[in-house]
Amino acid sequence: NAGVMQNPRHLVRRRGQEARLRCSPMKGHSHVYWYRQLPEEGLKFMVYLQKENIIDESGMPKERFSAEFPKEGPSILRIQQVVRGDSAAYFCASSPLGEHYGYTFGSGTRLTVV
Amino acid sequence: DQQVKQNSPSLSVQEGRISILNCDYTNSMFDYFLWYKKYPAEGPTFLISISSIKDKNEDGRFTVFLNKSAKHLSLHIVPSQPGDSAVYFCAASAGGYQKVTFGIGTKLQVIP
Numbered sequence: 001n002a003g004v005m006q007n008p009r010h011l012v013r014r015r016g017q018e019a020r021l022r023c024s025p026m027k028g029h030s031h032v033y034w035y036r037q038l039p040e041e042g043l044k045f046m047v048y049l050q051k052e053n054i055i056d057e058s059g060m061p062k063e064r065f066s067a068e069f070p071k072e073g074p075s076i077l078r079i080q081q082v083v084r085g086d087s088a089a090y091f092c093a094s095s096p097l098g099e100h101y102g103y104t105f106g107s108g109t110r111l112t113v114v
Numbered sequence: 115d116q117q118v119k120q121n122s123p124s125l126s127v128q129e130g131r132i133s134i135l136n137c138d139y140t141n142s143m144f145d146y147f148l149w150y151k152k153y154p155a156e157g158p159t160f161l162i163s164i165s166s167i168k169d170k171n172e173d174g175r176f177t178v179f180l181n182k183s184a185k186h187l188s189l190h191i192v193p194s195q196p197g198d199s200a201v202y203f204c205a206a207s208a209g210g211y212q213k214v215t216f217g218i219g220t221k222l223q224v225i226p
Binding site for chain 1 (some may be wrong): 118120152155156157158159160162208212213214216217218219
């Protein structure tokens with residue numbers, strides 16, 4: 001039973017390019033969460049999704065960031081026109097329906113904007 | 115506005131002794147608290163949790179204490195082992211809602 005799979009592990013983008021981060025939840029998990037960890041900071045909530053629905057995107061920056069969790073396939077966090085300040089570790093977590101303890105996290109994608 | 119605060123960025127403890135990691139929160143609506151452990155280059159791993167209806171929860175070497183009146187919780191690790199060296203995140207959620215708010219973490223080093 002594979003855990004939460006995130007890819008790529010490392011992503012380098014030039015300023016102005018687009019970054020796409022993928023997350024496949026654990027089998028049987030229908031809830032996906034994206035968190036961002038900036039250097040020297042804790043994990044900051046970005047967005048909470050269920051299949052085909054965004055439940056809470058209160059932590060998403062208003063511009064350039066979007067997320068989806070389609071009926072088929074992984075959840076995608078998309079960052080358009082990246083800037084240096086987007087450099088961070090992006091973690092995805094999943095949980096089963098109705099469970100809010102013990103999120104299972106993926107290993108993260110480390111985005112570096114050069 | 116940091117709703118979950120971990121004021122000690124780091125802690126060093128001798129192997130075999132007790133490690134105590136502290137956490138304070140400001141949001142009175144939080145009713146569920148969690149601790150996560152994170153090794154470098156890995157995602158956080160759930161460790162232990164406590165509901166606000168309890169003041170203590172124990173799991174092996176790990177015990178979490180909750181003081182609601184002080185809005186304070188702590189994680190005790192006894193005895194500490196070198197493999198416990200990691201960053202520990204305190205986290206909280208409100209009203210059964212699945213969004214979790216994290217502190218900035220405390221880096222624990224257990225010295226053999």
